[in-house]
Amino acid sequence: MCGIVGIADAEGVSFPLYYALFALQHRGQESAGISTFDAGKLHNHKAQGLIAEVFNRDILSRLTGSVGIGHVRYPTTGENRPENNQPLNFSFKGHIFSIVHNGNLVNSTRLSSEYEDEGHIFATTTDTEVIAAIIARELTRSESMEEAINLCMQKLKGSYSVIAMLDGTIYAFRDPLGIKPLCIGKTENGYMVASESVAMDALGAQFLRDMKPGELIRIDSEGISCRQITRSNHTGLCIFEYVYFARSDSVIDGVLVYDVRKKIGEMLHQEAPVQAEIISPVPDSGTAFATGYSEASGIPFKEGLIKNRYIGRTFIMPTQKLRENAVRMKLNPVRGHIAGKSVVLVDDSIVRGTTSRRIIDLVREFGAREVHFRVGSPPIIAPCYLGVDLPTRKELIAHNRPPEQVCSRIAADSLHHISLEALIRATGHAPEDLCCGCLTGCYPLEIEGERSNCRSIDFVDGTYQMKLEI
Numbered sequence: 001m002c003g004i005v006g007i008a009d010a011e012g013v014s015f016p017l018y019y020a021l022f023a024l025q026h027r028g029q030e031s032a033g034i035s036t037f038d039a040g041k042l043h044n045h046k047a048q049g050l051i052a053e054v055f056n057r058d059i060l061s062r063l064t065g066s067v068g069i070g071h072v073r074y075p076t077t078g079e080n081r082p083e084n085n086q087p088l089n090f091s092f093k094g095h096i097f098s099i100v101h102n103g104n105l106v107n108s109t110r111l112s113s114e115y116e117d118e119g120h121i122f123a124t125t126t127d128t129e130v131i132a133a134i135i136a137r138e139l140t141r142s143e144s145m146e147e148a149i150n151l152c153m154q155k156l157k158g159s160y161s162v163i164a165m166l167d168g169t170i171y172a173f174r175d176p177l178g179i180k181p182l183c184i185g186k187t188e189n190g191y192m193v194a195s196e197s198v199a200m201d202a203l204g205a206q207f208l209r210d211m212k213p214g215e216l217i218r219i220d221s222e223g224i225s226c227r228q229i230t231r232s233n234h235t236g237l238c239i240f241e242y243v244y245f246a247r248s249d250s251v252i253d254g255v256l257v258y259d260v261r262k263k264i265g266e267m268l269h270q271e272a273p274v275q276a277e278i279i280s281p282v283p284d285s286g287t288a289f290a291t292g293y294s295e296a297s298g299i300p301f302k303e304g305l306i307k308n309r310y311i312g313r314t315f316i317m318p319t320q321k322l323r324e325n326a327v328r329m330k331l332n333p334v335r336g337h338i339a340g341k342s343v344v345l346v347d348d349s350i351v352r353g354t355t356s357r358r359i360i361d362l363v364r365e366f367g368a369r370e371v372h373f374r375v376g377s378p379p380i381i382a383p384c385y386l387g388v389d390l391p392t393r394k395e396l397i398a399h400n401r402p403p404e405q406v407c408s409r410i411a412a413d414s415l416h417h418i419s420l421e422a423l424i425r426a427t428g429h430a431p432e433d434l435c436c437g438c439l440t441g442c443y444p445l446e447i448e449g450e451r452s453n454c455r456s457i458d459f460v461d462g463t464y465q466m467k468l469e470i
């Protein structure tokens with residue numbers, strides 16, 4: 001999962017891109033980068049680290065221009081190496097081309113070896129470079145960038161929200177199933193596109209709408225135009241965006257993430273009521289769930305754990321013992337809130353189970369009498385191939401293990417996961433419009449060795465155009 005943004009605004013873009021990436025920092029903390037285009041030249045800066053570590057005023061002042069794109073990286077394909085940082089930048093037949101991508105292709109190995117067989121060399125191990133190579137190849141044979149992207153999308157399989165910059169023009173496109181989010185906004189003197197609406201809020205820009213699955217938009221100094229490249233009978237938005245990934249204050253595909261999490265909290269109480277004295281979130285992602293749980297149950301919401309906001313990627317933990325202790329550095333129980341109490345703890349998900357076990361042990365150590373664990377997602381039983389770092393089946397605690405056994409492994413007094421039906425209801429989307437692959441083992445597109453409930457996707461006649469309704 002990564003965060004991406006593109007802005008074309010006559011007033012200059014480097015600072016707005018920086019603010020937008022700041023708002024998207026939760027989508028990736030490994031590296032950050034910005035590319036801008038000014039008077040025929042590319043300006044670029046990218047490095048490993050958080051936005052605040054990678055950029056400063058001087059660097060941003062050097063990134064001149066009224067068009068640019070940015071990225072925060074959370075690695076799924078391609079190791080965490082400097083050459084994999086984005087934007088990726090190329091010069092090509094007199095053009096300057098940059099690209100950022102959120103998602104994961106499931107056919108990138110096949111595509112890259114096809115290109116390598118023809119002598120193409122790749123400088124990174126990311127699937128993003130494969131997308132760039134295909135666009136460049138198609139651009140040599142087609143009339144326009146729009147046509148090249150249309151042809152490229154016919155080759156890609158997987159999840160991709162992409163923003164590309166060819167000279168001074170931005171092109172953004174979303175995969176036919178809309179697996180990853182992407183939305184459009186209006187800045188004071190131009191337009192922007194970003195992974196989540198919070199990026200627009202951060203700039204005081206006006207959120208216009210979500211991009212449609214299979215849609216391509218083009219933004220330049222003339223304005224914005226939209227084109228539907230594919231139509232499919234159903235979509236496949238990643239349900240984990242609502243559960244964990246997106247910020248609670250984002251609106252994704254028309255639905256406020258906070259509302260979904262709050263409803264999940266209410267339904268967690270309805271599905272498995274428990275006698276308890278406080279309900280506490282595992283911060284920060286558990287907060288909206290706990291609010292809903294508290295309102296539905298009447299059990300007081302109290303913070304039983306406080307998060308140290310400053311512990312980050314660079315926190316030094318040289319030994320395994322210290323790493324195991326990291327949860328103590330990250331989360332500190334509030335003894336006065338939990339000692340002698342029966343506590344409901346709510347978190348968004350259990351993946352390997354190690355975090356939950358440590359948190360529950362810690363809460364008991366600080367005096368909780370009972371710990372009831374409530375989880376905002378159904379058990380994760382299968383890996384994600386589409387951009388969320390969810391490990392192999394072997395590593396997933398809920399794979400082939402019933403909830404009672406998971407409950408005893410994490411040492412909770414009781415454990416309840418939201419049911420899949422309730423989760424889907426909370427999103428307000430139809431079940432066939434969501435990707436729930438990690439929860440069901442059934443994916444919305446073909447993945448080798450896995451079950452799928454494939455959606456039919458048609459490529460629309462290349463002449464179909466529409467203007468953005470503002």
Ligand code: AMP
Nearest residue numbers: 347349350351352353354355356389390
């Ligand atoms: P664990 O069960 O120890 O593997 O970790 C579960 C915790 O990791 C949950 O509290 C989530 O907030 C968080 N989490 C869930 N999915 C992911 C993910 N794909 N990447 C990073 N953290 C995650």
